[in-house]
Amino acid sequence: MNDLPSYDEVHVISDLHMGGKPGFQILRETTRLANYIRWVATQRPDGQVALVLNGDIVDTLAEDSTGYVAVDEAVQILTRIMADPAFAGVFDALAAFVATARRTLVLVIGNHDIELAFPPVQRRLRARLCGDSLEARARLEYSTAGAGYTCLVGGNLVHCIHGNEVDAWNYNRYEDLARVSRRLNAGQTLAASEWTPNAGTRMVKDVMNNVKRRYAWIDLLKPEAEAAARTLLAIDPTQAKAITELFGIIGEKVVGSFEVDGRLSADGFVPPRPGAAKALTMQDVLGPLGQPQAHSADDLLDQAERDFRAPTRSTGPGDTQLGTGGYLWDLLTGWLRGLPEGEALRRALVDWLKDDVTYVVDNRDDTFKSVTAAIGPAIDFVVTGHTHLERAIDMGNRYYFNTGTWIRLMQFTPEMLASTENFLPVYAALKDGCMGAIDKGVNGRPLIKDQTSSVCIRRAGDQVIGTLQHVEGDGTGAPVAVRSFQRGVR
Numbered sequence: 001m002n003d004l005p006s007y008d009e010v011h012v013i014s015d016l017h018m019g020g021k022p023g024f025q026i027l028r029e030t031t032r033l034a035n036y037i038r039w040v041a042t043q044r045p046d047g048q049v050a051l052v053l054n055g056d057i058v059d060t061l062a063e064d065s066t067g068y069v070a071v072d073e074a075v076q077i078l079t080r081i082m083a084d085p086a087f088a089g090v091f092d093a094l095a096a097f098v099a100t101a102r103r104t105l106v107l108v109i110g111n112h113d114i115e116l117a118f119p120p121v122q123r124r125l126r127a128r129l130c131g132d133s134l135e136a137r138a139r140l141e142y143s144t145a146g147a148g149y150t151c152l153v154g155g156n157l158v159h160c161i162h163g164n165e166v167d168a169w170n171y172n173r174y175e176d177l178a179r180v181s182r183r184l185n186a187g188q189t190l191a192a193s194e195w196t197p198n199a200g201t202r203m204v205k206d207v208m209n210n211v212k213r214r215y216a217w218i219d220l221l222k223p224e225a226e227a228a229a230r231t232l233l234a235i236d237p238t239q240a241k242a243i244t245e246l247f248g249i250i251g252e253k254v255v256g257s258f259e260v261d262g263r264l265s266a267d268g269f270v271p272p273r274p275g276a277a278k279a280l281t282m283q284d285v286l287g288p289l290g291q292p293q294a295h296s297a298d299d300l301l302d303q304a305e306r307d308f309r310a311p312t313r314s315t316g317p318g319d320t321q322l323g324t325g326g327y328l329w330d331l332l333t334g335w336l337r338g339l340p341e342g343e344a345l346r347r348a349l350v351d352w353l354k355d356d357v358t359y360v361v362d363n364r365d366d367t368f369k370s371v372t373a374a375i376g377p378a379i380d381f382v383v384t385g386h387t388h389l390e391r392a393i394d395m396g397n398r399y400y401f402n403t404g405t406w407i408r409l410m411q412f413t414p415e416m417l418a419s420t421e422n423f424l425p426v427y428a429a430l431k432d433g434c435m436g437a438i439d440k441g442v443n444g445r446p447l448i449k450d451q452t453s454s455v456c457i458r459r460a461g462d463q464v465i466g467t468l469q470h471v472e473g474d475g476t477g478a479p480v481a482v483r484s485f486q487r488g489v490r
Contacts, residue, residue, distance in 0.1 A: 005104065006152040008047035009458040011040045012054050012160055014385025015405035017112060018087045019059030019077075023435055024212065026062075026220060026407040029452050030090055033406055035475030036454070037093035041100045048102050052149055054385045054403060055110025055162025061204045062112075068197035068205055071180060071190045074115040075124050082128050095129045098136040105129070108143040110162040110386060111170040111200060117144035117177040119185055146174040154459040155490030156380040163386030163402070166370035170200035170386070211242050215433040220448075221410040222388070223358045230352065234345040235431050342427030343420050350417050359411060361468070361483060362393050368400055380487065381466050383455050390453045392468040392483035399466050399485045404453035410438070411449055454479060462489050 013036075017027050027033075040051050060070050063077045070077050082091045098105050107125075109116045116122065122142055130136035143149045148161030164170040180190055197205070211218050211232070221228040232239050357363045367387050372395065375382055383401045384391075390404030416426050425442035441447050450472075456479070457466045465486045469479035 002152070004150060004152050004157075005050070006048065007050045007104070008044045008153070009456060010050045010052060010151060010153055010158055010160075011043075012052040012383045012401075012403050012455040012457075013406065013453070014054035014108075014110070014162065014403045015056045015388055015407060016053070016090075017056055017059040017062070017405075017407050018084075018090065019081050019112075020062035021064075022086070023216070024062060025086055025435075026059075027086070028408050028439070028448070029406060029475075030086055032452060032471060032473070032475035034089040034093040036452075036471045036479075037090070037097055039476060039478075041097045041103055044102075046102070048104070050104040050106060050151065051097060052106040052108065052160045052383075054108045054149075054160050054383065055164070056112040056385065057107060057110070057116070059112045060115050061201065062209070067192045067195065068201050069180075069190075069195050070115050071118075071184070074118055074121050078115070078121055078124055082125075091128060095131075095136075098129055098139045099133065101135075104139050104141065106141045106143060106149050106160075108149055108160060108162055109172070111164040111167075111172060111198070112204075114172055114177060116142070117174075118181055144174075144177070146172060150379075153381075153457045154464040156457075156464045156487065157378055158381045158383065158457050159375060159379045160383045161371065163367045163371060163384035164200075166367065166374060167200070167386065169203075170198055172198075207242050211239060215239075215430070216435040217410055217430065217433070217438050217447075220408045220438070221412075223353075223356060226352045226356065227349065227412055230348070231345065231430065234348075235427075340420055340424060342424055345427065346417055346420065346423040349412055353412060353417075358389060361391055363389075363391065364393060365389070365391070367402070368393060372400060380464075381457050383457075390451075390468055390482070392485070394485055399487075401455045401466065401468055403455050403468075404451065406452045408438070409449045409451060410447055415445075453482075459489065460486075463487070464489055 013033075016033065020026070037051065040049065043049055058078065058081050060074070060077055063070070063080070065073050065077060081087055094105060097103050107116060116125070126137060126140060130140060141149075146165050148159055148165075150157060150159045152158065164172065176195070183190060208219060215232060215236070218228055218232060221231065365387065367384060368391060371382060371384055377397075380398050381401070382398065383403060385403045385405070387402060388405035388407065388409065389402060391400065391402035393400040412426075416422055426447065429437045429440070429442055429447060438447050452471045454469055454471055455467065456469060457464065459465075463486045465484055467484040468482045470482060471479045
């Protein structure tokens with residue numbers, strides 16, 4: 001006998017990141033999201049339908065709070081997010097969803113919303129969505145122990161998990177979250193010194209939030225190293241200090257790898273293993289940008305002077321590889337050769353991104369490899385989030401999906417990088433840095449990808465169909481299929 005819940009359809013979305021004050025919010029399509037939730041509620045009126053919010057539903061790291069985990073402030077923070085005009089409509093739609101018969105809402109925590117594991121926070125959210133209705137309360141489920149959510153569709157096993165569970169940067173200490181819960185229920189609290197954050201949380205709270213206040217696009221642009229970090233330094237070299245502050249934090253990824261494989265089991269709060277962090281360099285983080293091809297800055301300046309005195313010279317240290325030494329060559333000598341502002345960066349980006357597979361939907365990235373390695377052969381459909389990058393992969397005997405995200409995403413497209421003329425307004429918007437400039441786009445072309453993703457796994461006759469799809473327009477219509485797989489009903 002299998003006691004797993006069984007549905008006719010399961011719809012999965014993740015990485016909504018509701019949180020932050022205006023100008024600091026990265027979720028834009030809130031009306032579309034609310035309408036999509038209402039649309040899901042109308043499917044299969046006589047069938048069983050589940051909506052899984054697969055982690056990073058709210059974003060407490062984007063809120064003004066003390067410490068790395070909000071304990072005493074957690075209920076207050078959630079209350080503010082739910083009342084924020086930008087997000088209130090989404091919570092209204094979720095409330096309408098659980099008020100509908102034969103609908104189930106499942107909330108899986110990620111790494112930006114760990115406070116959803118705390119009983120007072122759960123009670124506050126349940127009150128907002130369900131009120132006093134016992135029927136609605138029975139339709140709301142939490143998954144906060146790192147186990148994900150497993151159910152059946154047409155006899156096929158569907159496993160939903162955020163994905164940070166295998167990420168040494170952003171693992172959750174679920175055992176410590178349980179200990180906090182016990183304290184809160186007992187009327188106690190948590191001293192800030194008792195909580196050791198993972199490297200990803202430290203990076204967001206200690207470094208990235210400060211950068212984001214000046215350059216709102218920093219956590220929207222992908223890939224992070226090849227595009228975002230290098231572009232940041234090109235636009236504002238003073239941000240090198242922020243990058244160097246990351247080194248000690250990044251080294252904790254080594255420590256985190258131990259935590260991913262062996263969770264805390266001792267009584268009390270136990271910090272990560274000391275002495276395991278690896279010292280990193282600018283080269284490790286930024287690749288060739290941080291250390292260009294054995295050419296020092298003095299070498300490049302000397303070369304610039306020689307070229308100035310011999311203008312017919314056609315080569316320089318970076319001519320063979322514009323994305324490495326060539327970037328600094330252009331940066332240092334551009335004023336001699338009349339390069340427009342931003343042209344050096346454009347040339348470098350063309351090289352850095354020429355083989356980029358970040359947005360390739362069947363790219364078997366690290367999250368795919370780690371999650372599927374940890375999933376047993378009985379699972380038929382695996383659904384993750386966390387990376388903000390949608391995926392749909394046929395594994396032969398089962399299928400893997402990543403739901404992507406609903407936040408703003410930026411990508412340097414070939415069109416943007418095709419010419420100096422095309423790139424200069426992009427460069428200007430990046431230098432401006434504010435979300436308004438990013439949302440406005442340039443010359444009638446958007447800088448933000450219009451891409452909000454979901455995964456649907458549904459029974460259709462004697463088949464179970466899994467589909468990666470895009471929710472478009474105002475969200476009231478059926479999503480557009482991107483890639484589908486099907487297998488027989490069991």
